[in-house]
Amino acid sequence: MLTLDLKSDGAPGDVLLAKSLEFNLGVCVTLNGRPVALSEPAPAVVDESHPVFERRDTVILTPQDVGTFADLLNQQIPSAEVTESSP
Numbered sequence: 196m197l198t199l200d201l202k203s204d205g206a207p208g209d210v211l212l213a214k215s216l217e218f219n220l221g222v223c224v225t226l227n228g229r230p231v232a233l234s235e236p237a238p239a240v241v242d243e244s245h246p247v248f249e250r251r252d253t254v255i256l257t258p259q260d261v262g263t264f265a266d267l268l269n270q271q272i273p274s275a276e277v278t279e280s281s282p
Contacts, residue, residue: 198223 199216203209203226213231217224224231 196223198225200225200228203227 199220199222201209201213201216201224203213209226210231213224213226216222217231
């Protein structure tokens with residue numbers, strides 16, 4: 196059987212990646228020369244907030260800021276000019 200030996204630096208997802216490759220490719224996968232055990236739990240992942248996507252400040256909008264649906268329907272949209280051109 197073909198064996199794929201992955202070099203691991205101890206990252207939390209290495210065990211899961213090895214098991215996924217083993218399942219999807221149908222090959223024996225080892226981490227740093229050791230077989231990956233099925234019962235080997237993955238290390239805990241530390242949840243850190245992303246500096247852009249998970250901002251802590253909250254914006255509260257009032258109905259005056261947003262308006263109503265009828266207000267949106269009544270807004271005038273400038274008409275677009277359509278010019279015909281021949282090829």
